Amino acid sequence: MGDKTQTHPGAAGRAVAADRPASVRNVVLVGHSGSGKTTLVEALALTAGAVNRAGRVEDGGTVSDHDEIEHRQQRSVQLSLVPVEWDGIKINLLDTPGYADFVGELRAGLRAADAALFVVSASDGIDGSTRMVWEECAAVGMPRAIVITHLEAARSDFEEMTRICAEAFGGEDPDAVLPLYLPLRGPEGPDGHAPVTGLIGLLSQKLFDYSTGERKEFEPGEDQLPDIEEARNRLIEGIIAESEDETLMDRYLGGEQVDLKTLVQDLERAVARGTFHPVLAAAPAAEGAKQGLGTVELLELVTGGFPTPFEHPLPEVAAPDGKPREMKPCDTDGPLVAEVVKTSSDPYVGRISMVRVFSGTLRPEKTVHVCGHGLADHGHEGRPLHEADEKIGALSMPFGKQQRPVTHAVAGDLVCVAKLGHAETGDTLSAKDDPLLMEPWQMPDPLLPLAIRAHSKADEDKLSQGVARLVAEDPTMRLEQNPDTHQVVLWCLGEAHADVALERLRTRYGVQVDVVPHKVSLRETFAEKATGRGRHVKQSGGHGQYAICEIEVEPLPGGSGIEFVDKVVGGAVPRQFIPSVEKGVRAQAAKGVAAGYPLIDVRVTLVDGKAHSVDSSDAAFQTAGALALREAATEAKIHLLEPVAEVTVLVGDDFVGAVMSDLSSRRGRLLGTEQMGSGRTLIRAEVPEFEIGRYAVDLRSLSHGTARFDRAYARHEPMPPQIAERIREQAGDEA
Template sequence: MMRYLDGETISDEEIMKCLIKGIRHAVIFPVLCGSAYKDIGLGRLMNAIIDYTYPAILNDFVVINEKTGEEEIRDANAPMAALVFKTTSDPFVGRLSFFRVFSGKITGDSVIYNASRDHEERIGTIFTMRGKTQIPLKAISAGDIGVVAKLQYTSTGDTLSDKNAPVKFAPIAFPLPMYTRAILAKKKGEEEKVATALSRLMDEDPTIIVTKNTSTKETLISGMWDQHIEIIMERMARKFGVEAVLKAPTIEYRETIRSSAEVEGKHKKQSGGHGQYGHVVIKMEPLPPGGGFEFVDKIFGGAVPRQYIPAVEKGMRESMEHGILAGYPVVDVRITLLDGSYHTVDSSEMAFKIASHEAFKKAAEKSAPVLMEPYYNLDVLCAESMMGDVIGDLNTKRGRILGMQSLDDGMSCVKAQVPYAEISEYAVDLRALTQGLGTFEMKFDHYEDVPLKLAEKIIAERAALKEQ
């Protein structure tokens, strides 16, 4: 710099030497323009990679020694170590694992050790890819990228190493998904095809998570954004020939009670011959949040025979699956069986189950039933200049701001608790607020009562849906 300020002439060779040094020390970041679609500038890009960056074989790398558990710095002359960085599914070949060799070499028709899974893998033909064309090779040396088909135990992020000198690379840190949809097969009977396609797509893209919600019986697919999910749907149709539809996931509302009630339920039916009779007296009372369900038997003197008490409990559990307000599961309730009566001929397990259903309904109606909604802890990462917009938006979503934290590089983190009903589309909303620069993580925390007017709306919509 001083030579330049003093007016000295600096040669192109000196400038390039300093430029390359800055790039290799991650101080200078070159930007090149081009178009892969139109084949413009690709040659210049390839030449820049060769001229400006370190040859891969000269790069040292950090691994964790499996025997000592400590980090080590190794070079290309160390025993074989490779990282599987990508997995794809080929309709004809099957799973293709892409790996980069950091040290040693991998040869075809050999056995290698997967240190991440503690399992040996048999390798057949190895090859490299030129577009979609597979070019067979005898070996892949340090610094090169290779592909192998049909590995049984290996997934993206796994380390392949020498079994006599096992090491692991630090796991790849994939971002957590931020957008979730329920997915259904477009055509009836193709549910299995959709499940198979999603499984293969998860192998290819670790940022996709597919889960089964046991409460709503929905299959949920989570990705980074709405466009990410749309791309997954397009790939599923193109590669696997199966189509699916997306919809907003069902919100897992719950019902509970806020007071106690003591009622009786009686089922008596005479239809000529053998009749039905069951009679129970119960007390329903609320439990603390997370208390689930408790059944207490306080029968004395055989008012309800012992063989029918399990049927009473079963009837109560069945009734809890569909609450009286909107048909959502009931939680945090204690049922105490206080008294009852029976008939020596007409009583049966079914009769006592029906009596239990009636008693549960009566008790729930008298125990101040309420509708609850799930609340999530939300951590939003955004530029400090956008924090006001983010907080204002969360306030409109019935959110509670728990705190704010300033981070490095002009970033801030906003912590809040928000009902899930307001943030099921938050990935889209945040992208619009922050010009695509904001990210967030959310985790279920607890349930809270739904505001009365909103609860009335939800109950009415649920009732209309049942009538259809």
């Protein structure tokens, strides 16, 4: 690392394929929106020869072409794959969105990758969500490096940003986060800012000048060496501290000079183990330049220091019946196990599935078994375990707007598969005669409701298929068809996520929808005992209708439902018609008795009635039962019940007071707090669902994107009278 100066032939115009796992590196780029991830990917592609000097591929697009939605929103909204080649190594660069609403795409990228590049803007710093992702990567031991961008900004300070990264990411060991290079600055301009023109290699003690648009190596002057000595010594000590040779530190402190080859080997091993996190600098290539600043150094780190797929622990694998299966990691001759990490639609090719092959070799025209968990495992209504046999379509690698064909994909590689009609994001592909299922990766629960309805009759016919395909592509979106409110609800992660969903419905699937206010499932109950008499008597010649029943209604504890009791004596209501009365009562209860919401938690007792030997019927007593319940409601006080959710909020200690105050303002009852370590607190509360419809958005703003929450239905309970009255008035207006 740091002393390779050979040139690399261009790879533009051909698909990059790998024949063995050892020649693959899967790298995900992580960072907040605007940190420069996509620009960095394009700079790396230029340096690796995947694109020409203008940053274009043969079809005229860029190597990381965005779709229409991304152009309009001016930000990435989906995971993209850019394969490049360097020193005979295929590097799959996975560019992820930085905006919190698209964290599902980020998690898919983390699942597909073996190492991560954290992209940090020198002008914007590190946000809370990036710190959280770092901690998640640390928990699973994923190797990580840091790339500092936007060094061209007037107030950028590489050394200060490196210190901030060490504090944020180093934890108890800030010496595990150290720079491999220092920026080489040119003369100051009129504004007093000295632009970065190259890098100083701390290990090699070489200067790498990019000022001409192409990397050139120089020996440092005698006056420059003292400036890098302190940083170099600290880096060497940091590397030796991670060395597997326990005698090396003592020898070094005793004055022994450690040779460069040993340092580089120890550095690469420490990076691959995930115990040392080098900091590098990078900048896009200027117009007409062949290489962007720091891109060669970064590609050398990825190929030399990041792990091969052999070192990636295989996620748990089992048969569809749940029986565990022992698997060798990254075995090209083993049973096929691949996973769909992303699903998208192309207007010309159709559905395209991005697949990570974990075991075996994937080939086109082979029939595979598709198996998936659906959403049932996350506690929501959704597709249960689903299975199908399907033929693999063409395999390809993305280059700009084109898909370049490849003949196969070995274990450890990523590939795009065309026309897998039954496969959804997260599904497992395995051999037809040896079906397997991988443990799904964790996805955040979508908690922002978006109620929609078809704009026209033509849209109504296409709506069901459109939303089903949308949810199949995006596992962070959940579809609910609420039987109480009769609304179609898309549960999303945030407003931007919702906007993209609406745009995709319109542009991809040709469905125009209207957004309507989301309705909460309310209930009604009796607040006191009441009696009612239902009289249904009609005589208009011929066969008439005759049924009279008298009931008593009393409230029950929450969760009791509707209880029907028969206390008729003397045959006032013939035995065959008592079930008819109950049926009528339950039908009316389902419709509601005050504001049109289902009635719950009451006991209805049939105490008396009358019948006619000829004119009484099942239908007549059903009607009488319903009338009796409605009359009882006019004589009693009716409570309107709202659903209450049990809410847990995991938030940084700095925001605990603000979050608790906000929950109280939402009519929430605070149940307690619990310290969770790492400067975080878990807050438990019960909050009416009326008050948390937009809580996903509001909490993000309140906590600067660092908090997350979960909700679960607790019970229905009476609403405050003033709110209940307003709801009744609205129900009357709609009627």
